[in-house]
Amino acid sequence: MIRIFCFSGTGHSMAVAKFFSESLRTEITDISQETTIPCTKSEISIIVFPVYCGNIPKIVKSVLPKINSKYFVLIATYGRISTGNVLWESARLVKGKVIAAEYVPTGHTYLEEPAEFDDEILKPVLKMIKQPKEIVVKKEIKGILPFIFPNLRSRLGVKINRTSDCNKCALCERSCPMQAISGDKISKRCIRCLRCVKSCPRNALKVTYNPLLKKYIEKYISQK
Incomplete structure (x- = not known):
């Protein structure tokens, strides 16, 4: 079973989540304070969320450890400025093996840019989902900001x-x-x-x- 979890404020991350939803024919669970995390264990959970000020949004940070899954795919969207080190930080929060982790540049919310992205970035991720294999998410230089x-x-x-x-x-x-x-x-x-x-x-x-x-x-x- 594959599940998709997404937190999206203005639709940029949701556009990426919909790419996975359409490609894998799987519904999307919206992440919020009222989100009910399924008790049953998933084979693969895809988590899509934006980078905020170089960090993981609070709501996502609180939900990640609660998701019960064997494998995880971590997708962080960002407005082409700073990714921080959120994929490495997310990988440390989930309770399962990470099989794919990708930063996806998209329009910047504060510039009111459209929710556009290059789906070519995500096609290799689809292949990783079909043949799950644990990867090591490398720690990057985050800077002090x-x-x-x-x-x-x-x-x-x-x-x-x-x-x-x-x-x-x-x-x-x-x-x-x-x-x-x-x-x-x-x-x-x-x-x-x-x-x-x-x-x-x-x-x-x-x-x-x-x-x-x-x-x-x-x-x-x-x-x-």
């Missing part, structure tokens, strides 16, 4: 505000994977995945980026 108050940097860099278009339908509250929204308040549990913004049918949630953050992202990507 991911260690410097990632949550604080996220809060200072990205602000989410309601506008007068909000009709209090609470769809954003229900869609939040961290259960960070209650009424008009957004708590410190918010990880700036922007799923609430994406889910609002009235575009009543507006994102404001710190000018220095946006300039840094645009400059870094333009040099790639």
